Amino acid sequence: MSDIKYILGSFGDPDEMMHGIEKLQANNVSIYDVYTPMPIHGIEAKLGIKRSRIDIAAFCFGITGTCAAFALIYFCAVIDWKVNIGGKPSFALPDFIPIMFELTVLFCAFGMVLTYYASTHLFPGRAPRVMDLRATDDRFVIAVDAKENAEHTVIDGLLKDAGALEVKYNERKYISYE
Amino acid sequence: MSGHNESILREPLITGNNITYAKITDDILGPVENKPNKAWWIGFTFAALGALLWVVAVSYTFWNGIGAWGLNKTVGWAWDITGFVWWVGIGHAGTLISAVLLLFRQNWRNSINRSAEAMTIFAVICAATYVVSHMGRPWLAYWVLPLPNQFGSLWVNFNSPLVWDMFAISTYFSVSLLFWYTGLLPDIATIRDRATGMRKKVYSIFSFGWSGSVKTWQRFEAVSLILAGISTPLVLSVHTIVSMDFATSVIPGWHTTIFPPYFVAGAIFSGFAMVLTLLLVARKVLGLENYITMFHIESMNKIIILTGSIVGVAYLTEFFIAWYSGSEYEQYAFINRSTGPYWWAYWMMMTCNVISPQLLWFKKIRLSIRATWILSIVVNVGMWFERFVIIVTSLHRDYIPSSWAMFYPTWVDISVFVGSIGLFFTLFLLFLRVLPSIAIAEVKLLLKTASEQAKMKQIKEGHEDKEYVAEYIESLEKFDSVKQEDYAKI
Numbered sequence: 001m002s003d004i005k006y007i008l009g010s011f012g013d014p015d016e017m018m019h020g021i022e023k024l025q026a027n028n029v030s031i032y033d034v035y036t037p038m039p040i041h042g043i044e045a046k047l048g049i050k051r052s053r054i055d056i057a058a059f060c061f062g063i064t065g066t067c068a069a070f071a072l073i074y075f076c077a078v079i080d081w082k083v084n085i086g087g088k089p090s091f092a093l094p095d096f097i098p099i100m101f102e103l104t105v106l107f108c109a110f111g112m113v114l115t116y117y118a119s120t121h122l123f124p125g126r127a128p129r130v131m132d133l134r135a136t137d138d139r140f141v142i143a144v145d146a147k148e149n150a151e152h153t154v155i156d157g158l159l160k161d162a163g164a165l166e167v168k169y170n171e172r173k174y175i176s177y178e
Numbered sequence: 179m180s181g182h183n184e185s186i187l188r189e190p191l192i193t194g195n196n197i198t199y200a201k202i203t204d205d206i207l208g209p210v211e212n213k214p215n216k217a218w219w220i221g222f223t224f225a226a227l228g229a230l231l232w233v234v235a236v237s238y239t240f241w242n243g244i245g246a247w248g249l250n251k252t253v254g255w256a257w258d259i260t261g262f263v264w265w266v267g268i269g270h271a272g273t274l275i276s277a278v279l280l281l282f283r284q285n286w287r288n289s290i291n292r293s294a295e296a297m298t299i300f301a302v303i304c305a306a307t308y309v310v311s312h313m314g315r316p317w318l319a320y321w322v323l324p325l326p327n328q329f330g331s332l333w334v335n336f337n338s339p340l341v342w343d344m345f346a347i348s349t350y351f352s353v354s355l356l357f358w359y360t361g362l363l364p365d366i367a368t369i370r371d372r373a374t375g376m377r378k379k380v381y382s383i384f385s386f387g388w389s390g391s392v393k394t395w396q397r398f399e400a401v402s403l404i405l406a407g408i409s410t411p412l413v414l415s416v417h418t419i420v421s422m423d424f425a426t427s428v429i430p431g432w433h434t435t436i437f438p439p440y441f442v443a444g445a446i447f448s449g450f451a452m453v454l455t456l457l458l459v460a461r462k463v464l465g466l467e468n469y470i471t472m473f474h475i476e477s478m479n480k481i482i483i484l485t486g487s488i489v490g491v492a493y494l495t496e497f498f499i500a501w502y503s504g505s506e507y508e509q510y511a512f513i514n515r516s517t518g519p520y521w522w523a524y525w526m527m528m529t530c531n532v533i534s535p536q537l538l539w540f541k542k543i544r545l546s547i548r549a550t551w552i553l554s555i556v557v558n559v560g561m562w563f564e565r566f567v568i569i570v571t572s573l574h575r576d577y578i579p580s581s582w583a584m585f586y587p588t589w590v591d592i593s594v595f596v597g598s599i600g601l602f603f604t605l606f607l608l609f610l611r612v613l614p615s616i617a618i619a620e621v622k623l624l625l626k627t628a629s630e631q632a633k634m635k636q637i638k639e640g641h642e643d644k645e646y647v648a649e650y651i652e653s654l655e656k657f658d659s660v661k662q663e664d665y666a667k668i
Contacts, residue, residue: 104408105353110352
């Protein structure tokens with residue numbers, strides 16, 4: 001019994017899984033995480049997960065891009081080497097706008113996506129931390145930490161009641177290392 | 179993803195009545211997990227031969243310089259920039275589908291966005307090679323970057339649209355690639371978790387360790403939405419800047435303020451045509467009729483009528499403004515376009531882009547796969563001619579009649595163009611083999627609300643208005659993947 005690390009409730013239907021979460025929460029069972037093959041809308045509120053602040057990062061990266069582009073063009077075209085084009089002013093702001101816009105988008109996109117990869121620990125070659133191989137296919141998996149929640153038979157019953165097709169007892173946290 | 183039902187007045191986005199989450203995965207990964215069929219090999223052989231021709235022609239250009247092309251001192255831009263603008267325009271539909279339609283919550287984009295985005299990336303690769311090879315000395319391509327150099331430093335000219343274009347195209351390519359790849363991560367993970375051995379290892383590396391946990395998905399959706407939000411103005415800016423390459427010059431026929439919206443509409447027009455050219459074949463060969471339905475095809479055809487009509491209005495406006503301007507040079511440029519030595523190219527453009535897409539107003543044509551496919555090719559031919567007309571007819575009769583000339587392509591011009599089509603199809607066919615051609619996770623999202631079986635269940639529950647049910651069943655007639663007899667008893 002003590003070898004079991006995680007109890008997985010594997011559901012075939014997202015609505016039944018949501019029902020399962022409610023049942024576990026009503027019985028004071030803490031949920032470790034939920035693995036699904038597609039985004040489930042409304043699950044964050046149920047699990048009490050805070051909203052993502054990635055939009056703030058995106059804005060900061062974007063504004064950095066705007067400033068970087070302006071600084072580059074201003075330095076090159078206004079300070080370092082003024083090109084005399086028919087005597088027109090070298091500080092021609094309207095002409096700077098296209099590149100300022102492009103670099104805003106470039107910095108914002110790369111900054112945000114790299115922040116996302118870093119915060120979610122995604123990078124090429126990272127060993128996948130998968131508890132159930134079908135969680136990327138057709139199963140919606142609720143993972144419960146077996147050490148923290150001792151009443152395994154109760155959890156088993158709650159999950160099956162909610163419609164779990166299968167309840168697994170994993171002795172290793174991530175099966176994908178095998 | 180909850181118990182909310184979608185109105186049955188909306189056409190289903192997934193047809194078939196035994197679709198499960200597992201079946202979606204199986205259907206979409208079929209071409210990736212199994213050996214390719216004969217049709218794929220035949221297509222790939224021809225495409226690869228085309229790509230080989232491209233390698234030969236581009237290498238020949240690099241070795242000999244652009245004298246290998248049919249350019250002369252009057253017509254200094256011809257098939258190269260025609261090809262460049264054509265390919266970039268085609269690429270635009272992918273971003274439109276993945277970004278603009280996401281912002282507008284058009285769920286039908288979910289099953290076509292992946293391959294359309296792949297198409298964008300391959301089209302921009304084809305376009306970029308034109309830019310590099312038309313430089314003449316491609317090994318000095320880095321001169322377009324603002325790098326410190328030994329001439330002063332003499333920087334690039336930031337007032338030039340060509341420099342803006344370099345920033346726009348490279349941003350567009352890299353952001354599209356990022357958007358596409360991030361969207362692919364969950365689907366690559368799906369392949370990984372079903373594979374064994376070496377295959378598992380390879381897909382494991384490319385899946386970046388995706389787990390599908392709640393936080394991963396939450397951030398994924400936020401990232402997708404913001405990327406869509408910034409890609410929407412990006413895609414508009416790219417073709418705007420491409421059009422400024424022409425519009426900021428003083429050449430009659432190019433010097434028009436209408437160019438940015440006109441080019442953007444043309445880009446979407448040609449891009450959707452290319453999406454149809456590819457997907458009508460792919461859906462049949464890969465057996466994806468349940469996911470890319472007649473509703474998707476009809477919706478794309480509607481966008482083609484809209485953008486084709488915008489392009490038509492732009493052609494007429496251009497002509498009117500040339501007359502209205504009172505500038506004889508401007509007037510001559512347009513009279514020469516339509517009645518001069520290149521009259522056939524002009525009327526080819528008019529027929530293919532303005533007249534023939536109007537046939538799509540007829541429901542029968544809009545819903546005929548064969549007619550749609552032929553029209554999609556016609557549109558692409560027309561859009562190639564549009565760029566050719568804009569570029570060559572504006573240049574070939576310049577200010578001194580003694581320097582008037584015609585443009586005749588050499589075998590290298592033709593080979594670079596035909597070869598780029600081969601390269602495009604080679605990349606696309608390889609993509610179909612190694613990555614899922616439909617965004618699996620996004621299609622799964624639709625199963626419980628927008629699928630035929632979900633709506634069937636709603637009808638069977640009996641709470642729907644009879645009139646609505648009749649209307650819904652009538653709307654299903656156009657679907658080639660719906661069995662009408664299932665509805666006979668309802």
